[in-house]
Amino acid sequence: MGLSACGLTDQPAVSQPPVRKGGAYRLTIGKTPAVLTLQDIEALFARRGAEQYSGEPVTQLEHALQCAALAEAEGADDELVTAAFLHDLGHLLQDLGETPTLRGVDDVHQYAALPFLRGLFGERVLGGIQLHVDAKRYLCATRPGYHEALSEDSRRSLKLQGGTFSDEQAQAFIARAGAPDAVRLRIWDDLAKTAGAPTPPLSHFMARARRCALGVRAS
Ligand SMILES: [Fe+2]
C-alpha cells in the first residue's frame, strides 16, 4: 500500500508506551496503521530525507546513511545494519517542526515507526529501533564520559525521554532481548552526525534491508 493512499490524522503517536501531547502524526488507512513497503521507505527518504536533523549538522538521510555505514564498517549483519539505517524513521512519519526539544516536546520517535514496519521486518530490526533511546539512557548510566560527549540536542532530549537510568533500570534494560544490539546501534547513532561524511548511497542500504525483509511486503 503506497503512502499516497494514506490519510494523515492528528492522533498522538503510536501503539506502544507513552502517548504524549505534541502533534505527532499517524499515517492511517481508515483506522488501521498502514504497513510500509520498501518502496514506501525509499519514497519517504526521497520526500523528507533532505530535511535537517534537528539540532545537528546533517540531514535526516545523511544521519541514516552514516549510522548504517558505521554499522556496516563494524561487520554488523543485515538486520542490525537495517535497524541502524531506519532507527529514526519515526522522525519522517511526523511533522513536529524545528527542534521540538526546544519546546519541551519528546516525539517518542522510537515507537512511531513500529506499527508501520511490523510485518515488513522481524523483531530484531524492530527491537533496535525501539530500544535506541533507552540505550542512550543506559549508556549515560554505565559509560563514564558518555553523557558529556552527547550533542546538545541529545542531552536536551535525554531529559524529556526520562533521563539517565538508575543502576536498577540499567540492569533491567541490558537484560532485555535486543538491548546489547541497541547499545551498539546507539554508539553508531551518536557518531552519525558528521557534516559531509562519505557513505554508500541509499540504494545500498535499501538492498541490505531487502535481504532481511520478511518477503510478503518487500517489494
Ligand atoms: Fe533517535
Ligand SMILES: [Fe+2]
Ligand atoms: Fe539517530
